[in-house]
Amino acid sequence: MILAAHLFLGALIGTAVKSLPIAILLSFLSHYVLDIIPHTEYSIEKIKxxxxxxxxxxxxKxxxxxxxxxxxxxxxxxxLRITFVSLFSIIPDGLDFLGILFPNRLTQQHRAFHQKIHFLKHIKMPHFLRWASQIVVILVSAYLIY
Ligand SMILES: [Zn+2]
Incomplete structure (x- = not known):
């Protein structure tokens, strides 16, 4: 998913969970859960x-x-605490970027796992739903944060 969707859900977790270590852990893990939902992403092929x-x-972009x-x-x-917690939701994408910069066994293993999480990506569905799923996450999270 795009970073915005991950960040907004991470912020919602930061809002709802009072314990900072648990909020950070859940924010991080929420990345993989959101990536299961079929979605589309903008191209970063040149970076890759x-x-x-x-x-x-x-x-x-x-x-x-x-x-x-x-x-x-x-x-x-x-x-600031909520904003800080939201940052942990994009660490998996940060790890992928690290793997592009410094390919090694550990970053490649993470990248393979991260790709496997997207196991529903080949499911047939209208393209707009792949954006809609992310917009819903952003709007619902933003509403609940506010
Ligand atoms: Zn991801």
Missing amino acids: SRDWKNSIPEFL VSIDLLAPLAFILFLSMD
Whole structure:
């Protein structure tokens, strides 16, 4: 899923769970749970293929997908703790990026596991539902945070 969906659910977990270590753990694990839901993502093929010269537009997309939700979450919650907890929800994607930068056995194992989580991605469904699922996660989480 796009980072925004993960961040908003992570923020909701930060809102609902009072214990910080448990909130952080649940925020991290929520990434894998959300990725089970069939979804679509924007392309980061240039980044994945380490084509750095042509990857600036993709880094721009990722930056917007990261910074805009964080700004919204901070604005809605007015709480740095909730914003901090939400960041743990995108660590799995961060680990994948680390694996692109520094491929090794551990990062490749994580990447393989992360891909396996997407086991429903080949299920037949209208393309708009693959965006709708993410929009629903964002809107419901944002509503509950506020
Ligand atoms: Zn993921």
